[in-house]
Amino acid sequence: MKIALNKVAWMPKTIIFIFSISGMIYNIVNTPLTYGQKSDPVTGIIHPVLFLAKRPNGQYMLEGMVVSLLIMLGTAGLYLIEKGLSSQSQKVTNHSKLLMFIALLFAWGSPLVLNHLISFKLANYLN
Numbered sequence: 001m002k003i004a005l006n007k008v009a010w011m012p013k014t015i016i017f018i019f020s021i022s023g024m025i026y027n028i029v030n031t032p033l034t035y036g037q038k039s040d041p042v043t044g045i046i047h048p049v050l051f052l053a054k055r056p057n058g059q060y061m062l063e064g065m066v067v068s069l070l071i072m073l074g075t076a077g078l079y080l081i082e083k084g085l086s087s088q089s090q091k092v093t094n095h096s097k098l099l100m101f102i103a104l105l106f107a108w109g110s111p112l113v114l115n116h117l118i119s120f121k122l123a124n125y126l127n
Contacts, residue, residue: 014072021071023064034061056122067117070110077106 026032036049050066052058080103084096 018068018072022068023059026059027061027064032058032060036060051117051120053120054123067114070114070117073106074110074114077103077108077110079103081107 036052037046038049039046050060051063052060080099084100084103
């Protein structure tokens with residue numbers, strides 16, 4: 001089975017895009033922790049922390065990966081919406097309706113979640 005080169009040409013570009021927006025260079029230079037820990041002052045139980053709150057110039061490794069995944073989902077949602085609306089001759093089936101709903105959910109939900117994460121990271125941002 002032969003795969004056309006133009007069908008897989010998007011994969012290296014996508015990988016480079018994911019590495020660039022996830023802060024991989026920051027992770028290589030600064031070697032931060034994968035995730036942090038915070039102890040409860042009452043019980044003393046240690047809880048994992050994914051986002052480095054109130055520090056805009058720092059991040060944990062997983063924080064960058066989560067943000068890059070959210071940006072990729074939003075981008076994929078916009079791409080799927082564009083592809084779904086550009087093909088006029090395509091019959092509308094239940095499968096295409098479900099795909100369009102998922103694309104709208106990604107394109108609408110990703111900026112909302114990212115806005116919430118920014119407001120968590122920067123306490124008085126956008127207020």
